[in-house]
Amino acid sequence: MSLGEIDSSQSAANQIWVLTHLEPPFSLYDERGNPSGYAVELVKGILTEAGLRQQILAAPWQRILVESELKADVLVFSLARTAEREDNFHWISPITQNAYAVFGRKSLLHNSKISNLEQMPAHSRIAVLAKDFREQVIIDAGHIAVTSSTWQGVLQKFLAGEVDYLFFSDGGIDIICLTIDEPCTDITRVFQYQLATTYLAVSKHGTSAQLVEKLKSAALAFKGSTQYQAMVEHWLTEFKQLNMPKMHEEDGIIKLRAQKNG
Known part of the structure; x- marks a missing residue:
């Protein structure tokens, strides 16, 4: 499903939108045409922990930023946290650096x-x-x-x-x-x-404080779980097989550079 195919009945039934921009290998389409990758699995884990089971949709950044500016309850990832964007989103959890x-x-x-x-x-x-x-x-x-x-x-x-x-x-x-x-x-x-660090973020306009706190608590809980650790180990192994050995996980963030010694 693409973003443009969502009709009014679907949007009414699904108050929360979850949008990503495809950036392999962190978010990409799998062989069935569904969003996949490390960031996608991480966000799915956070949503499940929060009791939310929303479909993740892929769209260009321009469309994603427009949707998040106009609508409440729009979850976006992996969004670079910059000074210009700081006040436009609630920043839920870091993903990559x-x-x-x-x-x-x-x-x-x-x-x-x-x-x-x-x-x-x-x-x-x-x-x-x-x-x-x-x-x-x-x-x-x-x-x-x-x-x-x-x-x-x-x-x-x-x-x-x-x-x-x-x-x-x-x-x-x-x-x-x-x-x-x-x-x-x-x-x-x-x-x-x-x-720079990218995040799972949620649109600020009209989004309730209750949803923000639920997502932040869910992110902390999921990143503290054995399921998260297993997911990280799986993807770091995948990245190494793709000749990306510098990547490592630290403080709940996948860092795209060599790990410091000591």
Whole structure:
């Protein structure tokens, strides 16, 4: 079922909407066409703990953000928690943490000492996911955001030389490079923008405090369960088999980087 196929009778019967943007391997369609992946299983576990059994629907970020702005009781994941979004959502539970960074080509940088967006050449063309918060960051810094509706499309624009830079993440590079045919050996990090955490969040407008507290309590309870630990071990094994050995779980968050020693 896609978001656009929900009619008025369905929405009346299901007051809570649960929406995700597909971002493999954390949320993707399985062989039956249903949302699957680590983040999907985590949210299902939290919903079950809360006594809620709602269908998870996939949609583009633009549609998800519009729905969450206009309607009450819209659960969204995995949503980056940013200063701009802080007051627009109730933040239920963290899901992943990643280092957002700007990338360039090793063959073209020649010992560049760029350390932030302001130091980049004026009007740089930067590839980014459409409607991702980083698109506005690029525009606000005076650069040109070149977008695609999927991260695969974003990366391919960069590899094809259509842009100067790529605004992505360390973990994202590792994941998406496994899904395309082109080599990623010439990609290098220029500078880290920020360490960002994604969340299960719920729309603020009209959502009851009772639902928010129920979801937060359910998230804590589920993440403290043996079921959660088994789920994490299963997915970390899956990630390693996909050549993503850096991922680890800490404090209820899947971190897309190497674990610190000591």
